[in-house]
Amino acid sequence: MSDVTTTHATEAAADTGTAYGLELGGPLDDLARVGPGTPFGEVLRRYWHPISKAEKATTTPRRVKVLGEELILFRTRRGEPALLHPRCIHRGASLYYGGVEEDGIRCCYHGWVFDPQGHCLEQPCEPDLGQHRDKVRQPWYPVRERYGLVWAYLGPAGKKPVLPRYDVFETIPEGQQLIVNDAGVGGGGPEVLDFNWLQHWENVMDPFHVPILHARFSGEQFTAEMAVIPEVTFEYTPVGVRSTQIRKLDDQRALRRRTEVMFPNLRVVPSPRLTPGPTNLIGWVVPEDDTTFRIFTLAVHEDPDFLVKLRSTFGGKPWAELSEEEHRRMPGDYEAQKSQGPISLHSEDHLTTTDQGVAMLRRMMARQIRAVTAGDDPVGVIRDPADEIVGITGGNFFLTREEALAEGLVDA
Amino acid sequence: MPSPAALLAKYTPAAVTAGRPLAVLGVDGVVVLEGEARVPARLEHLSARGKWVRDLQVPDGTREAVAHLARRYGIVWASEWGPNAHLALAGVLGLPAAPWPYLPVQFNKLAAIREYAAGRPWVWIDDPVVDLDPLPGEPGGVIVRVDPARGLAGLDLSVIDEAVFGPAA
Known part of the structure; x- marks a missing residue:
């Protein structure tokens, strides 16, 4: 065997651990992911979380994202903060385009009005402003204000x-x-x-x-x-x-x-x-x-x-x-x-x-x-x-x- | 989950003496690291040369339990303590100076253990909180889940021996 061949063989033996064929592992998804139904996402949904400075909850609807959920934050003209799911339960238009009123937000599409707890207060195109409006509910989350922050609870009702x-x-x-x-x-x-x-x-x-x-x-x-x-x-x-x-x-x-x-x-x-x-x-x-x-x-x-x-x-x-x-x-x-x-x-x-x-x-x-x-x-x-x-x-x-x-x- | 190859691709654990079954130990399965021990135990104050300090509880009988396993099995650490599991615990558990091999894993350890065992019989003794993935029905070895408030001393080792070596053990 020549010296050159010997050198190559020695180097080849030493070249272990190179990146060739590298196979990478993955995240600890159970701990890292936060969306609905994920293991730690459910843990997080047993606590209150700050979601905004209180001064940024205004009568102008604002998109916020928390734990993988797109939501709409606003403050009624009476001063109550609210956090609603954006998709209007009537026909799906986003409440981001809604108008904030005294007691809730009015959808831009057909005018349904929802209060901070998701109750439907008005369906203006329906007889008597909606004879069955109390049967529907816009998905919502409880919010509170403390220390200049708006806090939200995104978990199951009985666990708040x-x-x-x-x-x-x-x-x-x-x-x-x-x-x-x-x-x-x-x-x-x-x-x-x-x-x-x-x-x-x-x-x-x-x-x-x-x-x-x-x-x-x-x-x-x-x-x-x-x-x-x-x-x-x-x-x-x-x-x-x-x-x-x-x-x-x-x-x-x-x-x-x-x-x-x-x-x-x-x-x-x-x-x-x-x-x-x-x-x-x-x-x-x-x-x-x-x-x-x-x-x-x-x-x-x-x-x-x-x-x-x-x-x-x-x-x-x-x-x-x-x-x-x-x-x-x-x-x-x-x-x-x-x-x-x-x-x-x-x-x-x-x-x-x-x-x-x-x-x-x-x-x-x-x-x-x-x-x-x-x-x-x-x-x-x-x-x-x-x-x-x-x-x-x-x-x-x-x-x-x-x-x-x-x-x-x-x-x- | 990542494949076993990915888990151990960047780390080569030392080999264990051939011929004996493996006993794979999580630190959480040996001593009490969290909360109060539910059995008589002594508090130990570990330090790694002035870097980190950790208090833990060593239930009475733990040294003897470890010694029993060491006589019959090739011991492998599988924990997030990495190489320091043996170094840190040697004094309080009476371990040999030459460190036992280790697998540097905290969760989902089964794949790494099977890869390392490469067909040898094994028992994995650990706290259940390390299992994030569900364990398969046929894990390929013996899995023993430890009460983390009792540690290794809370186990009947003869039952483990019988599971690994058979009734004649």
Whole structure:
């Protein structure tokens, strides 16, 4: 055998694992998909979800998409918000073209009028404005207003829970205000994020990406402290998964940062710019469908632009002003998560223990699917109004050297 | 679901000693990772060299149960803990220094197990929450579902031995 032949044979033996004939896996559809009848879509349909800023529910009908369902949001002239299925039950014209009146919306085609609960109030071409109008019902969903948001319940009638309150928003300190944002705070990209919602939600339980993606790789996108690789404790809570991240700082202090995911889709991520103390903001990751989602965020702060200023910058520039080359060179959350695909191929993941938060979240999602399939409530569903206030434990807590020493978080 | 070939195309697990049936273990099927244990157990505080920390409960009798399986089967981990399942649990379970092979899968593990077993007899011991796809009527091996609040110590291993080796085991 010649030397050339030997070299080729050696190289051929070493060329394993090439992409030739690559066969890719697929998503965990049971967890990722949200449409009616899907396993986790049914879990999501056991909770209230924010669907719009309250100020955007007006007497002009607006198309909204929630959990794969196209719906029409409007506010009657009396001020009541309403969420109806768009297809008029008479002959199918869309209520998007309807006219909002005192007590409901009038279809543009033959004038049938529906109230926010879908009752037909008038059929103007029929005798006596419709002698049998009380026999029909436009499909509708219950909506409520709280904290400057419109909340909707898209689940079975008999399972509707109490709409939660959150302790952090119940008492607004003097000089501060409630800030409502629907522009994708925390997503690191556009207002409507164009990939599967789960990629974003599980990123909340991935604290190890912070010192890599947001510091070493793309430059300091938040603060110097966030560049330190933390020691992370993962734990289940009654309503989700929590990570506690300990960072030993150069000045002998320690930072204890606690983030949470809470079912069904809450992201409790304290300010990455390290506003100290219990978190003053919470976000909700609300799927429009399987490949688009919104983030609704509430915060309490004296500066009305607090959430806008919170957003990461890239070399000092906001995400929207980056060139394609700058996106490539300084990727952030949006680039990383969108590049996982429209719906990530979860079976391709090679998880390890630093991914435990992600794995724990997926496992807890699977458990909720089993609970709902068995006819039980998933975690976090509130039945008793006396339990309506939900406590939040996330935050940025700085420990002095003495405190850190006492807890064994830094070396003596 | 993806084919077994896709699941293991980018990862080559180590082989198990030939000649013995396989016992495929999910971490969730061995120790108690969530909620309170329903049997006497001790709390263990695991750390991977200052990176991640996790508290878990090890029911009394778990070490002995694992040792029993290791004497009779070739052990394979199948979990989202990947290579660290053996590393992290070695101390609390008294595992050998040389790590057992692992399959890096969290859900729908059956296809990967069948692919790996390649015709050898196997028993898969795990928590049922990992099954998102319904299990087939003829899985090709023995599947044992564990009460996640009891872990491996809640099982009668003689029943498993009999299912794998036959009544004379």
